[in-house]
């Protein structure tokens with residue numbers, strides 16, 4: 170048969186389609202996708218970067234790993250990032266908070282307000298957080314109180330009453346009524362704090378501020394540790410490493426570690442002016458590489474980067490030697506001898522297990 174160019178092209182396309190079909194597994198496979206919804210380190214804002222947060226989705230290859238969606242921390246702009254992923258806030262089954270610092274929680278306020286507007290018929294979202302913790306300074310860190318007052322400004326301004334008058338289907342207490350608060354005592358060993366179907370979430374006590382906890386999601390497709398802002402229990406040198414021994418325990422055999430990091434360039438010996446106690450309560454990129462190597466994690470996803478990529482300042486503090494690139498963070502990890510894959514976080518970077 171004579172084939173003109175158009176026919177040849179059509180035949181090639183058919184061949185490709187048949188090849189793809191023959192490679193499609195007969196059964197759907199479990200899979201997990203980890204997406205950084207925000208990578209900003211600390212309260213500053215830089216170039217539209219969202220505040221710290223990680224979305225973990227689990228499902229199978231037939232539904233793009235999207236049976237269940239779990240959010241870990243929700244800094245500024247989380248709702249916007251979820252909308253870019255086409256994940257409605259009503260889809261989140263549970264929200265886990267590592268600690269009550271505002272850069273990890275402030276995005277929850279508008280996220281829950283939005284859920285109240287359009288998902289008042291439920292279901293409630295599980296809100297998983299440490300029990301109240303008294304700080305040495307005498308105040309209490311309280312995720313429960315945060316949930317109880319999450320709609321406070323909108324109640325006080327009359328906005329909530331206005332919306333209720335417009336639609337009586339909404340819950341009278343505001344977004345608080347949509348939160349199923351599940352507090353736990355952070356332990357020194359991994360302890361299961363949440364589960365649904367094939368997915369379990371363990372937590373462990375870790376040091377940063379009182380009530381800080383780190384999490385591990387276990388699924389048939391793999392496991393991921395969300396370290397949060399954890400640092401060593403010993404708040405300053407001399408010490409073995411800046412990383413947390415408890416996070417290391419939690420991460421044993423995990424596939425992925427997502428962790429806040431600080432670059433050694435912000436250290437007190439480098440004259441950035443960055444406060445030493447704040448530097449010491451984070452984990453350095455180099456020490457995280459060493460920890461990831463020790464526990465055998467195939468991937469280290471750096472987030473909550475201090476300083477942000479390409480920024481000449483971290484908030485008011487200048488970066489000694491100028492702005493950092495992702496290579497500077499990779500180099501800091503490489504110093505540890507880490508042999509896995511380092512992903513220097515940017516908003517919406519994602520990883521799917523098993524590898525596609």
Ligand SMILES: [Zn+2]
Nearest residue numbers: 268270377398
């Ligand atoms: Zn923090």
